Amino acid sequence: MNSVLRSTAGLVRYQHPDGAGAQLLSAGTLIGDKVCNRTEDELGEIKELMLNTVSGSVCYAVVAAGGFLSMGEKLYAVPWSALTLDGPNKRLVLDVDVERFRNAPGFDKDKWPDMADETWARQVHAYYGLKGVEAKPAATAA
Known part of the structure; x- marks a missing residue:
């Protein structure tokens, strides 16, 4: 299962369970x-x-x-x-x-x-x- 990480700015990053990093990013983070x-x-x-x-x-x-x-x-x-x-x-x-x-x-x-x-x-x-x-x-x- 993926985990959802929320920053203090309200941005969402979805992280792969093996720690591989963000698989989906909000456009605003880029x-x-x-x-x-x-x-x-x-x-x-x-x-x-x-x-x-x-x-x-x-x-x-x-x-x-x-x-x-x-x-x-x-x-x-x-x-x-x-x-x-x-x-x-x-x-x-x-x-x-x-x-x-x-x-x-x-x-x-x-x-x-x-x-x-x-x-x-x-x-x-x-x-x-x-x-x-x-x-x-x-x-x-x-």
Whole structure:
């Protein structure tokens, strides 16, 4: 049986009984977490999580990098499958070097890409060496 751990902030973490760590996390526990690479270089921090409303899965983490107090920062959509959770250090790990990350397809906070566009999604996944793209969400009724 899984145990439920509640923090003083009211966040919920579900922990596997063998102590393997969080299997389910509230999105709020990840927003603001650092993203680093395997050599401990900090790449940015989680700004948003983009969900597929059909499957219920996380498609992308929007990682913010550069700038100061959100001014001049660049945003990157990183496929969720490219990230590894490092729970003990409260961060996510992306297996790319700093220069490759800085040259990744990015966007401005005022001009987000159409993340449901399959061509865009294929390009982003390919950049991070991933195959396949999750099905796009269904259109909502007007």
